[in-house]
Amino acid sequence: MNKIIEKEYFSEAVVKLVLEAPAIARNRRAGHFVIVRTGDKGERIPLTIAGANLERGTITLVIQKVGVTSTKLCDLEVGDLVTDVVGPLGKPTHIEKVGTVLASGGGVGVAPLLPIVEALKEAGNRVITVLAARKRELIILEEQMREHSDEVIIMTDDGSYGKKGLVTQGMEEVILREKVDLAVTVGPAVMMKFCSLLTGKYGISTVASLNTLMVDGTGMCGACRVTVGGKTKFVCVDGPEFDAHQVDFDEMMLRLNSYKLSETEAYENFLNSNPKP
Amino acid sequence: MDGVSEYLKQERDQEWRLALRGNMKNKERTQLERVSMREQAADKRNKNFTEVNLGLLKEQAMLEAQRCLDCVNPTCITGCPVGINIPKFIKKIEAGEFLESAKVLKETNTLPAVCGRVCPQEVQCEEACFYTQKLKKPPVAIGFLERFSADYEQNSGEMSVPDIHDKNGIKVASIGSGPAGLAFAADMVKLGYDVTVFEALHEIGGVLKYGIPEFRLPNRIVDLEIDVLKKMGVKFEKNFIVGATASVEDLKAEGFKAFMVGSGAGLPNFMNIPGENYIGIYSSNEYLTRVNLMNAADPAYDTPVISGNKVAVIGGGNTAMDAVRTSKRLGAERSIIIYRRSIQEMPARVEEIKHAQEEDIEFMNLHNPLEYFADENGRVCKMKVQKMKLGEPDSSGRRRPIPIEGSEFIIEVDTVVVSVGVSPNPLIPQSMKELEVSSWGTIKVDPESMHSSVEGVFAGGDIVRGGATVILAMGDGRKAAEAMNRYLTQ
Ligand SMILES: Cc1cc2nc3c(=O)[nH]c(=O)nc-3n(C[C@H](O)[C@H](O)[C@H](O)COP(=O)(O)OP(=O)(O)OC[C@H]3O[C@@H](n4cnc5c(N)ncnc54)[C@H](O)[C@@H]3O)c2cc1C
Ligand code: SF4
Ligand code: FES
Numbered sequence: 001m002n003k004i005i006e007k008e009y010f011s012e013a014v015v016k017l018v019l020e021a022p023a024i025a026r027n028r029r030a031g032h033f034v035i036v037r038t039g040d041k042g043e044r045i046p047l048t049i050a051g052a053n054l055e056r057g058t059i060t061l062v063i064q065k066v067g068v069t070s071t072k073l074c075d076l077e078v079g080d081l082v083t084d085v086v087g088p089l090g091k092p093t094h095i096e097k098v099g100t101v102l103a104s105g106g107g108v109g110v111a112p113l114l115p116i117v118e119a120l121k122e123a124g125n126r127v128i129t130v131l132a133a134r135k136r137e138l139i140i141l142e143e144q145m146r147e148h149s150d151e152v153i154i155m156t157d158d159g160s161y162g163k164k165g166l167v168t169q170g171m172e173e174v175i176l177r178e179k180v181d182l183a184v185t186v187g188p189a190v191m192m193k194f195c196s197l198l199t200g201k202y203g204i205s206t207v208a209s210l211n212t213l214m215v216d217g218t219g220m221c222g223a224c225r226v227t228v229g230g231k232t233k234f235v236c237v238d239g240p241e242f243d244a245h246q247v248d249f250d251e252m253m254l255r256l257n258s259y260k261l262s263e264t265e266a267y268e269n270f271l272n273s274n275p276k277p
Numbered sequence: 278m279d280g281v282s283e284y285l286k287q288e289r290d291q292e293w294r295l296a297l298r299g300n301m302k303n304k305e306r307t308q309l310e311r312v313s314m315r316e317q318a319a320d321k322r323n324k325n326f327t328e329v330n331l332g333l334l335k336e337q338a339m340l341e342a343q344r345c346l347d348c349v350n351p352t353c354i355t356g357c358p359v360g361i362n363i364p365k366f367i368k369k370i371e372a373g374e375f376l377e378s379a380k381v382l383k384e385t386n387t388l389p390a391v392c393g394r395v396c397p398q399e400v401q402c403e404e405a406c407f408y409t410q411k412l413k414k415p416p417v418a419i420g421f422l423e424r425f426s427a428d429y430e431q432n433s434g435e436m437s438v439p440d441i442h443d444k445n446g447i448k449v450a451s452i453g454s455g456p457a458g459l460a461f462a463a464d465m466v467k468l469g470y471d472v473t474v475f476e477a478l479h480e481i482g483g484v485l486k487y488g489i490p491e492f493r494l495p496n497r498i499v500d501l502e503i504d505v506l507k508k509m510g511v512k513f514e515k516n517f518i519v520g521a522t523a524s525v526e527d528l529k530a531e532g533f534k535a536f537m538v539g540s541g542a543g544l545p546n547f548m549n550i551p552g553e554n555y556i557g558i559y560s561s562n563e564y565l566t567r568v569n570l571m572n573a574a575d576p577a578y579d580t581p582v583i584s585g586n587k588v589a590v591i592g593g594g595n596t597a598m599d600a601v602r603t604s605k606r607l608g609a610e611r612s613i614i615i616y617r618r619s620i621q622e623m624p625a626r627v628e629e630i631k632h633a634q635e636e637d638i639e640f641m642n643l644h645n646p647l648e649y650f651a652d653e654n655g656r657v658c659k660m661k662v663q664k665m666k667l668g669e670p671d672s673s674g675r676r677r678p679i680p681i682e683g684s685e686f687i688i689e690v691d692t693v694v695v696s697v698g699v700s701p702n703p704l705i706p707q708s709m710k711e712l713e714v715s716s717w718g719t720i721k722v723d724p725e726s727m728h729s730s731v732e733g734v735f736a737g738g739d740i741v742r743g744g745a746t747v748i749l750a751m752g753d754g755r756k757a758a759e760a761m762n763r764y765l766t767q
Contacts, residue, residue, distance in 0.1 A: 023522045037479060043571065043579035044479075068579050084479040086516040215571070215580075218477050218518065218704060220487075220543040221563035225554055232547060232554065237703070251554055254655030258556045259581040 001081040005058060010140040013065045014108060015074040016050075017082075022057030024049070024087050030095065030115040031209065031241055034059070034087030035217040038072045042083060045069050046214045046224075046236070048112030048186075049088060062111030062140070089217045090240045093207075097124045099181035102174055102204070103149070104130045104167050104195050106187030110141050112209060113186040118148045120184070126150050128174050132167035132191070136160040167191055168198045180204050185244060189256060193249035200245050208244035210235045213258060226252050281360070285351065288365055294347060297368055303346055307408075311415040312341045319635040323605045326491045326574070329632055330394070330424075335375075338425040342371035345417045348407050353419060356405030358752040359385045359460075363402060367422055379430035380437055382423060387463040387506070387751065388456060390431055390498045391485060393424025396748050397626050431501050438508045442469035447765060448533045450475060451754075452519045452705060455483020456747045457539030457738025459503070460754030462511045468762050472511045473533075477518040477704075480570060483541055484739075485747070487570040488562070490599050492606070493629075496569075520708030525734070535733040535765060537757045538720060539750065542739035543702035547695055548591070552649030557583050557657040561592070561600045561696035568603055585691030586610045589660060591646055592696030593623035598633050600694040605636055609692075612638050617645040617665050617678040643667070643678065647685060649693065659687050701740050709734075719743045726760035727753055735761055 006018035024034060033048045051060040065071045076082065093116050101120050105113035110131055121127045129149040133139045134157045146152050154162025155170040163170065167187070174180065175198075183206040185195040192208045199206040212224040212235045219237035226233055229246035233239065288294070315331040316322070322329050333341065345367040353363045362381055369378035382389040398420035403409060406416035430436060447470050451458035454476040466472045480486045482499045507513070519525060525536060545560035547553055559567075564582065567573040571580035588604035590597050593616035605612045614633070616623060619642050623630060634640070643665045650659040664684035667676035701718040713721045713730035720729050720736040727735045737753025739745055 023517075027522065027524075027527075039579075041572070041578040043581075072579075084516050086477065086479070086518060086522070088521055089518075215563060215566055216478065218543065219702065220545070221566055222545050222547065222560040223563050225547075227554060232549065234544075251655070255554065255556060257654070258583065 001083065002085045004076055004078050004080050004082065005056075007076075007078050010062065011137045014138070014140055015063050015065070016111075017061050017063065017073070017076070018053075018058050019061065019082060019085060020057060021059045021085055021087075024085070025052040025054055025057050025059050028052050028059065028088035029092035030119040031090060031093030031112075032088035033090050033112075033217070033240060034061070034085050035089065035214065036061070036073065036082060037084040038069060038076070039083055042072065043069045044084075044215055044217070046089070046211070046217055048209070048211075048240075050111040050114055062108055064108040086217070089236060091238070093119060093209075093241055095119045095123050100126045100128065100179060102128050102130070102171060102180045102183045102199075104132070104171055104183070104185045104187070104191075106132045106167055106191040107138070108140070109187030109191070109209075109211070110139075110145070113184070114141055114144055114148070116184055116186070116209075117145060121148045121150075125182075128153070128180075130155060130167055130170040130174070131162075132156070132170065132187070134158065166194070168194050171195060171198055175199075175202050175204065182207070183244075185209075189249055189253045192244060192247075193253075196244035196247070196249065206244040207241050208247055209241045210239055210247065210252065212252060213256065226255070285354070285362065288362065289347065289349075293372060294365075294368055297371055298347055301343060306344055306346055307412060307414070309340065309344045311344065312337045312418055312421065314418075314421055319632075319637070322492065323602070323636040326606055328495055329492050332428055333418075333421050333425045338370050338422060339373065341418050341422060342367045344408075345371070346407060352405045352407060352410060353402040353417070356402040358401065358748045359755060361385050361402075361423075363419055366426060367417065367419070370422055370426060375426055375429040376433060376435060376437070378426040382426055383437065383439060385755075387460045388499075388502045388747075389423055390427035390502060391456070391494060392748055392751075393420055393422075393427050394494050394498070395489060396420060396423075397746060399627055401748070431498070436501065436505050436508075438505055439463075439467055441467055441509060444471065444510075445469040446471055448473070448531075449535045449537070449761065449765075450519075450528060450533045451537045451539060453477075453483060453539040453541055453738070453740075454481040454513065455539055455541050455738060455750060456485065457541075457740075457750035457754040457757075458483070458537065459506060460751035461537045461539065461737070461758045462754075463506055463509065464755050464758035465761070466506070466509045466511050468758070470762075473514055474511060475514045475517045475519050477516070478570070479515050481513055481515065483539075487566045488596065488599070490565065490569055490603050492602065493599065518704065520704050524708060535761050536735065537727075537754065537761065538705050538729070538734065538736040538740055539738040539754060540702045540705050540740045542699040542744045543704075544700040545695070546698045546700060548646065548697055550646060550648055552651060552657070552660075553695070555649055555651040555657040556655050557585065557691055558649060558693040558695065559583075561590070561596045561694050562699070564600055564694045565596070565603065568607070574607055582607070583692055584609065587688075587690045588612045588692040588694065589615050589646075589688070589690045590694040590696055591615050592698075593618065593625060594696065594698075595625045595629055597694075597696035598625045598629040600696055601638050602633055602636055604692065604694070605638060613641055613688075614638060615641045615644050615646060615662060617643065618675060619643055619667060622675045645678065645680065646693075657690060657693055660690050660693065661685055661687055699739075699744055701743055705740070717743055725756075726764075727757035728760060728764070733764070
């Protein structure tokens with residue numbers, strides 16, 4: 001049981017939670033995630049650790065309401081207990097000074113991108129970050145990103161903030177302008193796919209952090225499997241970061257939809273049985 | 278005469294045993310027929326998750342206990358990996374002292390209610406029984422009787438808590454809460470150690486909880502046994518992955534003096550054939566975890582599972598039987614076992630195969646999958662299988678399956694469960710670089726002491742054996758406890 005000690009709404013659908021988890025805070029590094037379960041009948045879901053505070057013994061999670069489980073978690077308040085939190089899981093990001101890094105984040109993918117950007121900057125890289133969302137209200141963590149990046153470019157689909165256009169347009173602008181040594185991308189699978197196609201075109205090595213479905217998060221079940229370079233890999237133990245150009249994103253997107261029907265149905269039932277006051 | 282046989286003889290010579298032996302002639306005893314287990318009817322049980330075996334009635338158990346000859350040389354014990362004093366516990370049943378009988382079991386077995394249900398007695402104690410060996414008759418139903426006594430105790434509400442030595446305050450840890458870790462913890466706490474069991478999942482019990490289904494081993498039974506361990510003073514830390522949440526070094530700094538790694542054979546194997554990552558294709562671990570640990574079949578729980586009308590389970594072990602019988606219970610019209618050898622070579626327990634057959638499970642023996650096909654949404658809809666024939670025996674002594682060219686055909690499926698074995702969980706070896714592992718990834722230990730290549734770190738169960746049984750894991754845990762005690766007191 002882990003107590004929530006801080007809660008903040010980044011937008012209507014995106015919530016930041018700070019939880020007590022001293023052991024995880026001590027051992028986590030950029031790229032690590034946790035598995036969280038809410039309630040005795042809850043499901044286990046992976047969430048990337050967006051930050052940690054050693055003195056307070058806390059970790060920060062950023063959650064987007066997309067289904068039953070994420071909504072249950074987002075509905076918890078300060079002082080409430082999260083039933084189960086386990087981690088830190090996965091391999092940490094490989095941090096090295098390479099020169100110029102082009103980081104791209106979409107949706108809640110921006111949250112896990114933050115510690116990676118932080119670490120890459122600290123290692124002495126020049127970091128240019130492209131943040132993308134549908135509209136202005138969905139751009140999160142902009143200030144923190146600015147703090148740790150040399151430059152931040154904002155892209156919105158509807159042009160309500162920053163530049164109008166897709167994340168890849170923002171990235172291409174940078175690539176055409178200067179030499180990029182490494183790209184890092186975190187976000188929805190489809191976004192990472194197109195980022196990867198773009199950087200592939202320019203021969204820029206690229207790391208993607210994959211957010212597959214998971215159950216145990218310790219390599220026991222294979223729910224998280226993806227094809228990388230023609231081989232099956234388990235995201236929870238072999239990843240979550242992989243060479244983006246080797247990842248079969250189409251397969252990953254299909255697998256992410258495994259339970260789409262039953263999930264949508266469950267979510268509607270949940271909303272109907274828990275009417276908002 | 279060695280210590281053990283000396284002890285067994287002394288026990289056998291006790292008056293109550295002599296008296297029982299005098300009650301009935303051996304000839305009468307051997308005339309009795311072996312009991313049969315009461316079971317739920319097959320066409321009913323394949324639609325529910327309650328236990329298939331219903332246990333013996335008191336009268337049945339006492340009658341079966343009479344069959345046991347209380348042999349001078351009880352060969353049955355040599356077949357038991359933890360050396361239960363079998364005639365003694367059986368004779369306590371014959372005497373009607375059921376709680377005493379359960380105590381005998383607990384002298385050497387921490388989880389008798391579990392073992393009475395899932396141990397392969399037919400290749401262990403019952404195989405070594407005088408009836409099997411010399412009389413060529415069905416053996417004494419040792420497994421059923423073990424379950425009877427253990428259940429009697431659980432239901433009596435008077436679970437005995439074994440005696441504990443004076444506490445010595447020395448902290449030791451078990452990494453993993455499967456049978457190896459639990460058996461280890463029980464022995465160490467009895468010796469007075471301060472024992473903590475670390476478990477990665479949110480439930481205690483390892484495969485007993487996430488793998489073996491309710492209809493064979495109800496979680497309630499496992500929990501009752503774990504409660505006894507808690508009463509004995511064992512501490513449990515769930516959601517704690519040693520090597521991630523904290524390292525062995527961190528735990529040493531917190532005062533832990535020695536470790537027993539019982540982290541199991543977690544990693545599921547796939548066949549690496551085309552289409553294996555389509556939606557609806559699971560490892561047996563995932564399928565069973567969703568249903569057993571996460572309760573996916575109950576709509577009140579959030580975890581989903583896809584379990585369709587035409588389910589194929591690939592493999593021939595206990596896990597495959599558990600998965601295929603689960604699929605039937607989730608409503609499948611066709612549940613098929615696809616196994617590349619014949620039914621004789623199947624590693625599953627005889628009882629599981631028999632139960633599966635009764636439950637309307639189809640067996641496609643001598644068939645092997647080659648490829649899966651999916652619909653436009655990436656959901657598996659068909660598979661290609663090939664017929665096999667048996668050739669010469671291979672290194673395992675079983676006849677090698679050989680593909681029959683041109684025999685391929687297609688079957689329609691909407692769910693597939695791949696149950697072709699597991700590999701050792703790599704978390705601990707990865708986090709302890711100095712730990713020696715075999716080329717399979719199992720931890721190397723001294724077979725006598727279960728001591729690994731790292732000072733003060735012992736290991737046992739599936740992480741050492743690479744996929745074995747509950748009772749062998751428990752035996753390892755006990756051996757490790759004994760050796761660790763010696764190591765710490767030297
Ligand atoms: C479906 C199924 C059916 C089976 N049926 C039978 C049967 O009928 N009879 C029989 O005898 N055997 C059966 N077996 C085999 C038997 O269950 C195993 O041999 C036995 O459970 C092994 O015990 P263990 O203690 O080594 O490991 P496990 O039971 O695998 O337990 C290991 C535990 O350690 C935890 N862990 C791993 N790494 C860490 C870490 N770093 N930190 C903390 N915790 C960790 C895991 O989460 C797990 O809970 C079956 C197995 C399966 C999968
Ligand atoms: S070998 Fe069989 S008959 Fe003899 S003591 Fe053991 S269980 Fe009884
Ligand atoms: S989540 Fe189960 S193996 Fe990765």
